[in-house]
Amino acid sequence: MIELHNITKIYPNNVTALKNISLSIEKGEFVFIIGSSGSGKSTLLKLLLKEIEPTEGEIIINDKNITHLKKKEIPFLRRKLGVVFQDFRLLPNKTVYENVAFAMQIVEATPKEIRRNVPMVLSMVGLAKKARCYPSQLSGGEQQRTALARAIVNNPPILICDEPTGNLDPLTSWEIMKLLKDINDRGTTVIIATHEKDIVDKMKKRVIEIKEGVLIRDLQKGGYSDED
Numbered sequence: 290m291i292e293l294h295n296i297t298k299i300y301p302n303n304v305t306a307l308k309n310i311s312l313s314i315e316k317g318e319f320v321f322i323i324g325s326s327g328s329g330k331s332t333l334l335k336l337l338l339k340e341i342e343p344t345e346g347e348i349i350i351n352d353k354n355i356t357h358l359k360k361k362e363i364p365f366l367r368r369k370l371g372v373v374f375q376d377f378r379l380l381p382n383k384t385v386y387e388n389v390a391f392a393m394q395i396v397e398a399t400p401k402e403i404r405r406n407v408p409m410v411l412s413m414v415g416l417a418k419k420a421r422c423y424p425s426q427l428s429g430g431e432q433q434r435t436a437l438a439r440a441i442v443n444n445p446p447i448l449i450c451d452e453p454t455g456n457l458d459p460l461t462s463w464e465i466m467k468l469l470k471d472i473n474d475r476g477t478t479v480i481i482a483t484h485e486k487d488i489v490d491k492m493k494k495r496v497i498e499i500k501e502g503v504l505i506r507d508l509q510k511g512g513y514s515d516e517d
């Protein structure tokens with residue numbers, strides 16, 4: 290489903306963020322990307338999202354080579370990818386319902402589809418009762434649930450999360466992680482960059498570790514540290 294072939298990313302300031310990374314992720318996998326700050330995790334996710342271009346190498350998503358997509362083709366790629374960030378990135382002047390509905394409007398869903406899907410996805414993330422609230426009226430965990438609802442409302446085959454629990458307390462982090470697991474159990478491929486040692490250790494999922502831009506570990510049922 291996702292293949293990286295010999296990916297190197299050198300930023301314009303000559304920082305080499307990724308060095309010759311090759312990996313493949315199958316449909317339905319749940320993958321943690323770990324590594325210390327500055328190791329290259331966000332760079333890897335940004336390459337998948339086509340926010341940045343690799344300096345060398347090729348990226349294939351769903352059998353399509355996306356290494357050199359034309360600008361006008363990028364929106365079609367993005368429809369395959371749901372995205373969640375550490376800082377939620379909700380629209381402050383829209384309610385929970387409207388934030389999620391907006392993601393459907395962008396892909397030109399019909400009002401009928403929106404009326405059907407938004408309540409469904411809000412109840413899946415446990416936010417049915419908060420639909421009319423604005424982001425400022427929500428806890429961090431609720432804001433991240435809203436962001437998750439928005440990311441999955443168009444049923445993307447792949448969900449990419451960049452430190453989705455970075456701003457949350459441990460209990461709330463676990464709730465968000467359980468939701469991500471539920472989403473994965475329904476067939477979505479889930480890729481999470483994280484620093485959460487406890488969660489990575491307990492979930493026993495595939496772990497890909499990057500150190501100074503180099504892929505140093507790729508274990509099917511890994512933990513956060515080498516000794517696991």
Ligand SMILES: Nc1ncnc2c1ncn2[C@@H]1O[C@H](COP(=O)(O)OP(=O)(O)OP(=O)(O)O)[C@@H](O)[C@H]1O
Binds near residue numbers: 301302305
């Ligand atoms: N736009 C940019 N221009 C130049 N250098 C960059 C840019 N973005 C990231 N870098 C550098 O690339 C390297 C990898 O950064 P990246 O953000 O991918 O790391 P990370 O593993 O996601 O870190 P963190 O856990 O702190 O988010 C770092 O040395 C960083 O300073």
